[in-house]
Amino acid sequence: MSETAKPSPSQPCVPVPEIVEFITRALVSVGIAPTDASHVAVLMAESDARGGDAHGVFRLPQYVKQIQDGAVNARPNIQIVSDRAGTALIDGDNALGHLVMKRATELAIEKARQSGIAWVGTRRSNHAGPAQLYPRMAATQNMIGIYFCVGNANLVPPWGGTEALLSTNPISIAVPGLRHPSIMLDMATTNTAFGKIRLKAQRNEPMPEGWMIDRQGQPLTDPKRASEGFLLPIGGAKGYGLALMFGLLAGTLNGAAFGRDVVDYTVDSKTPSNTGQAIVAVDIAAFADVQAFKQDVDEVWDVMKSSPTLPGVDEVRLPGEHSETLYRERMAQGVPLGAQLRKVLDELADRLAIQRLQ
Secondary structure (H helix, E strand, O other), rough: OOOOOEEEEEEEEHEEEEEEEHHHHHHHHHHOOOOHHHHHHHHHHHHHOOOOOOOOHHHHHHHHHHHHOOOOOOOOOOEEEEEEEEEEEEEEEEEOHHHHHHHHHHHHHHHHHHOOOOEEEEEEEEEOOOHHHHHHHHHHHEEEEEEEEEOOOOOOOOOOOOOOEOOOOOOOEEOOOOOOOOOOOOEEEOOOHHHHHHHHEEEEEEOOOOOEOOOOOOOOEEEEHHEEEEEEOOOOHHHHHHHHHHHHHOOOOHHHOOOOHHOOOOOOOOOOEEEEEOOOOOHHHHOOOHHHHHHHHHHHHHHOOOOOOOOOOOOOOOEEEEEEEHHHHHHHHEOOOOOOOHHHHHHHHHOOOOOOOO
């Protein structure tokens, strides 16, 4: 589920192309090559369009600060450092994470066409937006996409511990349908992603109980006190186990940061984060007739939707369904941006001497 803004008189909707152009201007102004800036801007704006408000233009000031402070390389040389038929390891050279993951996903799709399945890992990458962006790319190519990564701030202790050694370490899986949108899982291994907490703090909104606890184990609902507590893993020890294993697969396996080596880029904009990610592409044609499989996925969709609902529940929703609905709405009507975020973006534009969002 995404933390989304609701339109109001103080939250005018900004057309998605305007957001793309604004992000592009900002990134070019701090040294990112125009083509690279455009690629990143499109992915960031897609985050906003799909309801990932904590991962879209909201993140731009932090990315700019990292570039200016040297943690992110404006002119990277992204390289394949290990290459086999069905696998690869990419060194991102401290590039913006969107660029690294775009390259990794394209490579995984290319390899999967030949080998049936491909796994591409990254190191020396950075925050790359919401997890769903990259499996979606695979789904558009008649493939199943699977993505996981090491989050960019440790906010979760090992189960029973008191030192934050793990992050939200999300996973995302996209399975394409024919008539219906892809069934699209995008979830953190914690009850919420930290970006949602930052968004709550910016909006001066409380967090619901169950997102965080303080160091005495009591519910923490003030997002501005997030540094005083811990995120709660989904399913207790099971969520901790998932975070640990995804960290090993996306971090340790790739030679990327994990555990005490993770750099919190929200408070340290000077140290390269060495973020690790992994994308898996599975060519449906290696297992089944593509059209028949996608029809079967549609049937699963229809069966789930036809389930009788509990009292007070309007409908059963499939993973990614709400995001797809928002995407259609926001592509047509624009993205609602709150007054505080607009103020931050206007100040950023003035500092960079670029045109403000219109």
